[in-house]
Amino acid sequence: MRYDNLLASVGNTPLVGLPRLSPSPDVRLWAKLEDQNPTGSIKDRPALRMIEEAEKDGLLRPGCTILEPTSGNTGISLAMAAKLKGYRMVCVMPENTSEERRLLLRMWGAEIISSPAAGGSNEAVRVAKRVAEEHPDWVMLYQYGNPANALAHEESTGPELLADLPSITHFVGGLGTTGTLMGISRFFRRAKPEVKVVAAEPRYGELVYGLRNMDEGFVPELYDPEMIDSRFSVGPRDAVRRVRELIDNEGIFAGISTGAILHAAMGQAAKAVKAGEKADIAFVVCDAGWKYLSTGAYEGTIDEAEDRLEGQLWA
Amino acid sequence: MAIEVRIPTILRTYTGGEKAVTGEGASLSALIDDLEAKYTGIKDRLVEEKGGEIVLRRFVNVYVNDEDVRFLGSLEAPLSDGDAVVVLPAVAGGC
Numbered sequence: 233m234r235y236d237n238l239l240a241s242v243g244n245t246p247l248v249g250l251p252r253l254s255p256s257p258d259v260r261l262w263a264k265l266e267d268q269n270p271t272g273s274i275k276d277r278p279a280l281r282m283i284e285e286a287e288k289d290g291l292l293r294p295g296c297t298i299l300e301p302t303s304g305n306t307g308i309s310l311a312m313a314a315k316l317k318g319y320r321m322v323c324v325m326p327e328n329t330s331e332e333r334r335l336l337l338r339m340w341g342a343e344i345i346s347s348p349a350a351g352g353s354n355e356a357v358r359v360a361k362r363v364a365e366e367h368p369d370w371v372m373l374y375q376y377g378n379p380a381n382a383l384a385h386e387e388s389t390g391p392e393l394l395a396d397l398p399s400i401t402h403f404v405g406g407l408g409t410t411g412t413l414m415g416i417s418r419f420f421r422r423a424k425p426e427v428k429v430v431a432a433e434p435r436y437g438e439l440v441y442g443l444r445n446m447d448e449g450f451v452p453e454l455y456d457p458e459m460i461d462s463r464f465s466v467g468p469r470d471a472v473r474r475v476r477e478l479i480d481n482e483g484i485f486a487g488i489s490t491g492a493i494l495h496a497a498m499g500q501a502a503k504a505v506k507a508g509e510k511a512d513i514a515f516v517v518c519d520a521g522w523k524y525l526s527t528g529a530y531e532g533t534i535d536e537a538e539d540r541l542e543g544q545l546w547a
Numbered sequence: 548m549a550i551e552v553r554i555p556t557i558l559r560t561y562t563g564g565e566k567a568v569t570g571e572g573a574s575l576s577a578l579i580d581d582l583e584a585k586y587t588g589i590k591d592r593l594v595e596e597k598g599g600e601i602v603l604r605r606f607v608n609v610y611v612n613d614e615d616v617r618f619l620g621s622l623e624a625p626l627s628d629g630d631a632v633v634v635l636p637a638v639a640g641g642c
Contacts (some may be wrong), residue, residue: 275642303641329641353639375642408640433615433638438556441636444591446557449606449637463615465633467609489641547641 236457239316242269242276243388247514252481253494259504261497262397262514263334263484264389271312271340272307273487273519274389278411279309281384282373283317294318297370301325301360303353304333304544305519306375306409322370324360326352328439329545332523352440352545354450366414375409376454385415390423398454400427401504404497404515406489406547407431407463410455412516417459432496434471434489434547464499468541472529474498475521479530481513487519488529489547550578552632561589570632575609576601576622578632582634586631593634 235241245268250261266274286292295319300310307323314321321342325334328349335345347359357376364372365397375381389412391398391437403420405412413431420427443449468488475491478484486494497515529542561620568586572578576594583590593598601622603609609616610633616624622639626632 288564301639306642328617350639353641357639359639376639406640431615435633435635441557441638443557443636446604446606446636450639451605451637452639457617461617462618464612465610465615465635545641 237316238282239313240272242280244392245269245292247393248482248484250456250478250482250484253477253498255501255505259501259509259511260499260513261485261494262400262512263394263478263482264514264516265484266516266518267520269309269484271308271336272522273302273305273309274350274412274516275305275309276312277383277388278375278409279306279373279385280313281377282378282380282386283310283313283319283379285335285383286371286373291371292314292319294322295455297322297367299324299360299364299367299370299372300375301347301353301355301356302375303329303447303547304337304523306331307342308336308340310373311337311342315341318511322363324356324363326356326545328522328543331526336385336425339472349543350439351448354443354448357450363461375411376450379454381409381411382415382418382454385412387415388421391417394423396418397514399512400514402428402430402497402510402513404430404432404493404500404513406493406518407433408547410452414454414456414459429459430463430500431460432493433463433465434492435465435467436545437474437542438544439467440545449519453527466495468529468546469538470495471546472537472541473534475529477535484517485521486517487521487547488524488527489539490515490517490519492547516546549589550626550630550632551583552578553634555635556637558574558589558592558634561592573627574622574626575611575616575620575624577633579622580582608635608637609633610635
């Protein structure tokens with residue numbers, strides 16, 4: 233396939249069947265390989281769309297500085313697009329994210345402001361909002377509340393899934409900004425309303441939930457629970473176990489958050505088998521495992537991997 | 548009937564520092580009442596009155612066997628012996 237430039241090649245990712253992990257010919261699992269986007273993650277879609285919308289609105293002009301709270305992937309995608317489009321990129325990132333993500337951000341020319349590990353992305357959002365106030369001329373695209381994030385998936389990821397898998401019965405995605413699930417659900421609620429939309433939410437170690445009080449909690453502005461049929465919390469143990477099953481059985485080398493999503497997808501598959509129903513369950517492989525090798529998730533026993541992930545923002 | 552309830556760091560002041568406690572109840576609201584009887588004050592941190600109705604607080608997430616109770620009937624979500632309940636504050640995820 234030929235494209236005019238790298239940005240034009242975002243999206244149109246392959247959907248591959250998982251014959252070994254699927255429980256039966258009637259209940260099938262399908263992986264959408266979002267790691268095959270230009271910077272290696274699903275975030276290329278919303279990042280590019282948020283930039284394009286901001287350009288259209290006149291918010292982003294040549295030479296502008298983009299600011300974003302990110303644990304890595306969105307920042308990496310924004311940094312690549314910013315480099316090609318001539319913007320300066322500043323990321324606010326929690327300290328407890330993998331070293332690979334920092335290296336990649338710097339490689340694409342982004343500057344990094346570190347936020348405290350305790351409080352995870354919550355703190356990154358708080359720090360970014362403060363920095364934005366100090367620099368009113370910087371443009372914060374703000375993935376947690378930017379409608380263009382969900383729109384990217386409503387207009388690309390969703391239609392691609394339906395075109396490749398007209399018999400789709402379930403979509404399972406990761407819940408972070410909620411943009412993937414909101415956008416894809418909005419598409420299916422219109423195009424094929426019987427598709428069940430299932431959220432897999434990573435459950436981190438206690439450090440990440442270290443709020444000083446409950447009022448500091450955070451629900452992304454994009455989140456609309458009406459768009460979701462069920463939501464599961466998946467801890468590092470199940471995520472690591474599933475990410476290894478994905479390599480062992482299907483040869484797919486995915487990042488840890490994809491393990492959490494696969495876990496929820498397998499739960500839906502088991503349910504369909506029990507109910508004697510046919511199911512075509514699609515889920516996203518958000519990114520590949522390269523950026524997480526240093527976390528130790530891919531070697532040793534599951535117990536060891538689980539211990540190593542404690543306190544890390546692994547998704 | 549015993550249900551294990553995992554308590555987030557921020558609410559352990561109510562449970563004497565315990566990470567996990569045991570409670571009883573055929574629904575989430577009954578379980579919360581049972582917890583309140585043993586750990587006075589905890590209920591008020593989990594639920595609030597909104598328009599004359601008792602609802603889960605906005606930044607409180609409760610999971611029964613890893614599934615978000617808001618999709619299982621919220622406070623009316625049925626519970627049975629051996630269920631595992633996890634309470635967590637809503638926080639921003641990795642993105």
